[in-house]
Amino acid sequence: MKRERLWMSMAAAVFLLVVCACGGKQADPQQQATADPQLPRAFVHAVVTKVHIEPEFSQHYPEAASQCHAGLLSELRSGPTFKSVAGESADTAAAAP
Secondary structure, three states, X not given: OHHHHHHHHHHHHHHHXXXXXXXXXXXXXXXXXXXXXOOOOOOOEEEEOOOOOOXXXXXXXXXXXXXXXXXXXXXXXXXXXXOEEEEOOHHHHHXXX
């Protein structure tokens, strides 16, 4: 019986601690995500340049730049948004200066 009361008291204390820690705080409006700005006109052609990544990242993930570039080209070409998508090949994009 004492053990049950102890567990209930501890559970209530943890619950109150969590509730008080969060205590009705709301997110700062400036930190909330904003919508992408509207462009003055629609674009029908896209040009994708090389994808550059930091040297430390490329040491751990050597194919990251080429995979990102290839995926970006593929997604842009598969959608109805652009009439044409131009870009370097994924092999060229991986060779960052």
